[in-house]
Amino acid sequence: xxxxxxxxxxxxxxxxxxxxxxxxxxxxxxxxxxxxxxxxxxxxxxxxxxxxxxxxxxxxxxxxxxxxxxxxxxxxxxxxxxxxxxxxxxxxxxxxxxxxxxxxxxxxxxxxx
Amino acid sequence: xxxxxxxxxxxxxxxxxxxxxxxxxxxxxxxxxxxxxxxxxxxxxxxxxxxxxxxxxxxxxxxxxxxxxxxxxxxxxxxxxxxxxxxxxxxxxxxxxxxxxxxxxxxxxxxxxx
Numbered sequence: 001x002x003x004x005x006x007x008x009x010x011x012x013x014x015x016x017x018x019x020x021x022x023x024x025x026x027x028x029x030x031x032x033x034x035x036x037x038x039x040x041x042x043x044x045x046x047x048x049x050x051x052x053x054x055x056x057x058x059x060x061x062x063x064x065x066x067x068x069x070x071x072x073x074x075x076x077x078x079x080x081x082x083x084x085x086x087x088x089x090x091x092x093x094x095x096x097x098x099x100x101x102x103x104x105x106x107x108x109x110x111x112x113x
Numbered sequence: 114x115x116x117x118x119x120x121x122x123x124x125x126x127x128x129x130x131x132x133x134x135x136x137x138x139x140x141x142x143x144x145x146x147x148x149x150x151x152x153x154x155x156x157x158x159x160x161x162x163x164x165x166x167x168x169x170x171x172x173x174x175x176x177x178x179x180x181x182x183x184x185x186x187x188x189x190x191x192x193x194x195x196x197x198x199x200x201x202x203x204x205x206x207x208x209x210x211x212x213x214x215x216x217x218x219x220x221x222x223x224x225x226x227x
Contacts, residue, residue, distance in 0.1 A: 009153070032214060034213070034215055041220070041221075042220055042221070043117075043203050043205075043218030043219050043220050043221050044156070044203070044218045045218070046213060046215040046217075049213045049214070049215060089155055089156070091155075093214075099144055099207050099209055099214065099216070100158060100161065100171075101156075101158075101216060102155075103155030103156045103157070104155050105153060105154055105155045106153075106154075106155055
């Protein structure tokens, strides 16, 4: 069935280091993936997306990698800052299901000064 | 996101009570969604609506109902609240014509059922 999961529930990272958050998905028919950031007391906010016909996409300080062979998605944050402390979710969309998203359980990133 | 608002932000109710959570948006999006979030779990879809005349069940619709009163408003009701409906509830909107094709979330409603 459709499922999205994360390997690490909590990630502690030193300020200035790079962060890598991983996500596994199970549905090979998913055509679109999104990473969201959720800060305390707020709703999830869009960070970056990637379509299934791509394997890498870069934004400002963030990079998403997609490996369809092993159904794996990762989010890399360069030079992690205190403001990056949050819970990060990956989400997948099954193309035939319209814009319905299936979310992973989330990874909490704690940035140490 | 200030364009998607939810009321109330916090609610405490008792088992058996009927409550309504409201969502309004000024984004002009046709598609709206209700999710619940539990500790350690991702968001799970309760109901969604692709336009005013369209209502669809999500993966966990039992015990919930919705009403799409207008393009801008989508309400979630708990007909008879139970303690395991204690959770954080999010409303979201989307427009399939936009890039990125993301959903925009409200700030959430924290619900406690005693």
